[in-house]
Amino acid sequence: MAVARLEIFARRRQRIAAAPFAEFSIFQVRAGRKRMGDGQRRDEIPAGGFAAVAPGQLLNVENLPPQDGAYRAVCLCLPHTMLAPADPVPVDAPAWAALPATRALEQAFAHVEQGVSEHLPESLLRHRVAELVAAVALAGYRPPMERNRGxxxxxxxxxxxxxxxxxxxxxxxxxxxxxxxxxxxxxxxxxxxxxxxxxxxxxxxxxxxxxxxxxxxxxxxxxxxxxxxxxxxxxxxxxxxxxxxxxxx
The missing domain is CATH 1.10.10.60 (Homeodomain-like)
Known part of the structure; x- marks a missing residue:
């Protein structure tokens, strides 16, 4: 499986109940705001911010356009086959996180986007994905990965x-x-x-x-x-x- 890139555009508020995240997904909000929650906790990601979601989650999502334009965001879905084995993550690690827009994260995200658009061979794209996952970890989030898929x-x-x-x-x-x-x-x-x-x-x-x-x-x-x-x-x-x-x- 390859990295999937999804671009989201909306002029009106969108509400999606129990949106599925089958793979490790990383969002960048480019205009407007995104809200994500599970009924117990909710985060809001402003324009320019990032969010990362662990695989296998169902989250309630709201996409909120700015007053003077449309909501825009890009999501990169990273298949488990592209992820290198990582150190064990505590079982109580959060299912998702809002992340600050660090320079390393912005650059790594853009690097993967460029690789997807240029249809880079998987062997090369895998290195860019590793860079992005490392940047997410440096920004403060390591997801609880599925060890044995059912x-x-x-x-x-x-x-x-x-x-x-x-x-x-x-x-x-x-x-x-x-x-x-x-x-x-x-x-x-x-x-x-x-x-x-x-x-x-x-x-x-x-x-x-x-x-x-x-x-x-x-x-x-x-x-x-x-x-x-x-x-x-x-x-x-x-x-x-x-x-x-x-x-x-």
């Missing part, structure tokens, strides 16, 4: 390669060298199901397309595996507490 996460990574595909539990089980019954039983042990993982993958992909592209809603729905925009819109609203149109101008 079956749900392995399935999510597979489904994410083709969100629109008509995946079947039998096919996925075979790819993972499991019986279908074992796959379903182990997912139940992780308090989920195959259909729930598939829909989460599709809606997460849809959220990225709604926020980070100008594709028509019909095309977004199709790329997420939904036969109709209305079905996609209904599931999107149920999952994130907002309509796709409300996240766009």
């Amino acid at each position: 079956l749900r996460e392995r399935i999510r990574l597979l489904l994410n390669t083709q969100p629109a595909r008509e995946w079947r539990a039998e096919e996925v089980a075979a790819r993972l060298a499991l019986s279908t019954a074992t796959l379903r039983r182990r997912l139940a042990g992780e308090a989920t199901s195959f259909s729930a993982v598939l829909e989460e993958v599709r809606l997460t992909h849809g959220l990225a397309l709604v926020q980070g592209s100008h594709k028509p809603l019909k095309q977004v729905a199709a790329e997420c595996g939904y036969a109709s925009p209305s079905r996609f819109t209904a599931r999107f609203r149920q999952r994130f507490g907002t309509l796709p149109s409300e996240l766009r101008d």
